[in-house]
Amino acid sequence: MADDQGDEVPTLPCILVTSCDSSFKEGELIRQILGSESLPQATKIEERVSWYPWTINNKYYTANVSLCVVSSPFDMNTEVARSMQAFIVYFDSKTKNGLNSVNSWLSVVEDLAPEVLILVCDHARDSGVSKQEAQQWCLAHAFELVELNPQDLPDEDDDFPESTGVKRIVQALNANVWSSVEMKDEHSQGFGLMSSLVASHHNNPRPNYVSYEGTESQRAENNQNNAVDTAVDPMIDIDIQELANLTAGDADVENFERLFTKLKEMKDKASSLPHDQRKVHAEKVAKAFWMAIGGDQDEIDGLSSGEES
Secondary structure: OHHHHHHOOOOOOEEEEEEOOOOOOHHHHHHHHHOOOOOOOOOEEEOOEEEEEEEEEOOOEEEEEEEEEEOOHHHOOHHHHHHEEEEEEEOOOOOOOOOOOHHHHHHHHHHHOOOEEEEEEOOOOOOOOOHHHHHHHHHHHOOEEEEOOOOOOOOOOOOOOOOOHHHHHHHHHHOOOOOOOEEOHHHOOOOHHHHHHHHHHHOOOOOOOOOOOOOHHHHHHHHHHOHHHHHHHHHHHHHHHHHHHHHOOOOOHHHHHHHHHHHHHHHHHHHOOOHHHHHHHHHHHHHHHHHHOOOOHHHHOOOOOOOOO
16 A cells, blocks of 8 residues: 555646636636637546646746636535645626625635635626625635736836736736745745745645545534634735745845835735734744745744744
C-alpha cells in the first residue's frame, strides 16, 4: 500500500469554475481565461466534472493547475474538494434575484476556504443586480466582483488604473500561491514571500476539509469549529500575494507608491471585518510577512491575542 501511495501522481491545484446562469456556460469563461479561440478538449471527464489543464507562466513562477467545471454543488466530488484552491462563479445580473442562486455554493466555499474567490457577471445593472448590491454581497462573503463588460471603465487619467474583465480574473489567479508553483531562479530570492506562503498554506492538511462522501452534519460541525479561520483567511491571501509582487519589484518611486496604495487598501479591508476578527487578521498578516523576510518562527510563536491562529 505504501508503494502505491509513493507512486501516486500529485493532484494538481483546482480552479473550480461554475455558472449559475443557464445562458452562460462555464466553458466560455474558461476559453476566455485560456485566451483560446475555442475551448480545448477536457483532459478528464468524470460524471459531471470536467478538467482543463492550464500552465500559469509569469516572470516570477510557473504553475500547472486544472480549470474544473462543476455545474452544481451536488456534483462536487472528493478530488475537487481536496484540490480546490480557487473558486469562480458566474451569475445572472439581469434578474433581481440573480445572487440567490450563488448562495447555494456558500456552504462549499466556507467548508473548503479556497484562496481566491471571484464573483463574475457580464455587467451590473440597476434593472437587475446593481453594482452596489453585488459589491455588498462580495464584502459579506470575501469575494471580488469582476464584470466582464463593465459599463463604467477606469479613468484613463488614473496613474494606476484597475484591470477589468477577464484580464482581472487572470491577474488575480497569477497572484495566487499555488501548491504546484515552481519559482524562476532569477526571482527566487526577491519573491521569498510567495515561497513562504506556499509552505505555510499547502504543506499542512486543510483544517476545513471534509470528504464529500461525508454527511451534511459532519460538514456543518467542521464549519462551526473553523468559523474564524474561514472568515479571515481568503482576505489575507490576496493581500499578501499582491504585496509579494510589489516587494519583488524595483526600489523606485512608482513601486513605492503602488506599495503604499496596497497597504491602504489592506487597512480599509481590515476595517470592514467584524471587531472580534480584526486583531486575528492583523496578526496573520504580520506573521506571514515576518516569515517571508526570513524571520524566526520561534520569535513570533508567543505573539498572539489569545485567538488560535
